[in-house]
Amino acid sequence: MALLSVRDLEVRFSTRKATVHAVNQIGFDLESGESLGIVGESGCGKSVSALAMLGILPKAGRVTGGSVEFGGVDLLKLPDQKLRQIRGKDIAMIFQDPMTSLNPVLTIGRQLTETLEKHLDMDKDVAKKEAAELLERVGIPRAADRLGDYPHQFSGGMRQRVMIAMAISCKPKLLIADEPTTALDVTIQAQILEVLKNLTAEEHMALILITHDLGVVAGVCERTNVMYAGKFVETAPTAKLFSKPRHPYTLGLLKSVPRLDAARKERLEPIAGLPRDLRTLPPGCSFAPRCLYATDRSRAETPELHTIDSDDHLVACWNPVPDADIPERHSLEDPGAS
Numbered sequence: 433m434a435l436l437s438v439r440d441l442e443v444r445f446s447t448r449k450a451t452v453h454a455v456n457q458i459g460f461d462l463e464s465g466e467s468l469g470i471v472g473e474s475g476c477g478k479s480v481s482a483l484a485m486l487g488i489l490p491k492a493g494r495v496t497g498g499s500v501e502f503g504g505v506d507l508l509k510l511p512d513q514k515l516r517q518i519r520g521k522d523i524a525m526i527f528q529d530p531m532t533s534l535n536p537v538l539t540i541g542r543q544l545t546e547t548l549e550k551h552l553d554m555d556k557d558v559a560k561k562e563a564a565e566l567l568e569r570v571g572i573p574r575a576a577d578r579l580g581d582y583p584h585q586f587s588g589g590m591r592q593r594v595m596i597a598m599a600i601s602c603k604p605k606l607l608i609a610d611e612p613t614t615a616l617d618v619t620i621q622a623q624i625l626e627v628l629k630n631l632t633a634e635e636h637m638a639l640i641l642i643t644h645d646l647g648v649v650a651g652v653c654e655r656t657n658v659m660y661a662g663k664f665v666e667t668a669p670t671a672k673l674f675s676k677p678r679h680p681y682t683l684g685l686l687k688s689v690p691r692l693d694a695a696r697k698e699r700l701e702p703i704a705g706l707p708r709d710l711r712t713l714p715p716g717c718s719f720a721p722r723c724l725y726a727t728d729r730s731r732a733e734t735p736e737l738h739t740i741d742s743d744d745h746l747v748a749c750w751n752p753v754p755d756a757d758i759p760e761r762h763s764l765e766d767p768g769a770s
């Protein structure tokens with residue numbers, strides 16, 4: 433049995449003017465110790481999917497269908513209090529904006545020990561020692577000396593590390609990290625991704641890494657789901673996604689990942705057109721208006737995920753990208769920004 437099994441998850445927002453189709457029947461399985469990337473442009477529904485899974489959608493949002501089984505229990509059917517227990521301990525989330533999750537008037541040490549005392553029943557001294565060890569694990573130098581510091585005394589990269597330390601303090605079975613490195617420079621980003629990667633290996637923790645940057649998942653996630661307009665449009669082992677992207681949107685994302693290889697300066701190609709307005713979803717493929725491969729069928733009939741090339745590679749497209757159109761440059765050994 434998978435650790436996490438999401439089926440047909442659907443989320444709607446009711447606003448005064450319209451209904452927003454934020455998440456449209458997404459599904460996936462995740463095993464213990466496995467890492468999954470969810471990648472797509474701003475507004476495609478990544479954060480909302482995660483919040484819906486954990487029962488913490490903003491007020492205007494509601495789950496209108498689907499199931500989210502964690503260890504065989506549907507989280508969407510659990511009473512609030514039970515769900516809160518699971519969120520505190522078995523599933524941890526790193527939110528997109530770290531300052532909203534850190535308390536500015538409590539020291540870093542106190543924020544860490546509070547969780548340890550509450551969820552793991554540690555006494556004060558043990559918790560303090562554990563807090564220092566956690567900070568050290570995520571790469572904060574002289575951690576024991578920094579327990580008395582406040583969040584504003586830490587740099588952005590360090591705050592992000594503290595967030596990770598807090599998230600892993602109760603040894604969760606699943607960590608959901610929403611854009612954990614977006615605001616950081618490339619070197620710090622690489623270090624933090626390395627921390628996350630090591631944690632999945634050492635603790636056998638499952639990881640969902642949410643990002644708009646395909647380069648970020650390259651070195652970290654075994655599998656990646658590409659999201660467009662609230663749907664998964666392609667899912668494959670990450671290496672395959674880089675070597676054989678079959679959805680035109682995935683190809684577009686790849687072409688917009690910068691390379692570190694300075695020898696061949698290629699032009700980055702942004703994807704033309706605007707993301708889909710989620711207030712109206714006409715029939716047909718949501719990407720069709722921006723797609724070079726679109727045909728009349730794409731505009732009339734919605735493509736569903738189906739296997740292509742191999743059993744572990746799925747794409748929702750009537751006209752998958754042919755081999756001849758895949759530039760050679762994209763291999764996992766050279767993922768670009770990561």
Ligand SMILES: Nc1ncnc2c1ncn2[C@@H]1O[C@H](COP(=O)(O)OP(=O)(O)OP(=O)(O)O)[C@@H](O)[C@H]1O
Nearest residue numbers: 445452454473474475476477478479480490492710
């Ligand atoms: N409180 C809300 N009320 C109405 N619509 C919302 C609300 N929150 C999110 N949405 C809509 O849901 C959709 C998905 O938003 P979401 O935050 O999941 O995007 P995202 O993929 O995480 O983007 P980003 O990369 O910018 O974080 C968007 O179209 C957004 O406008």
Ligand SMILES: [Mg+2]
Nearest residue numbers: 478479480528
């Ligand atoms: Mg988001």
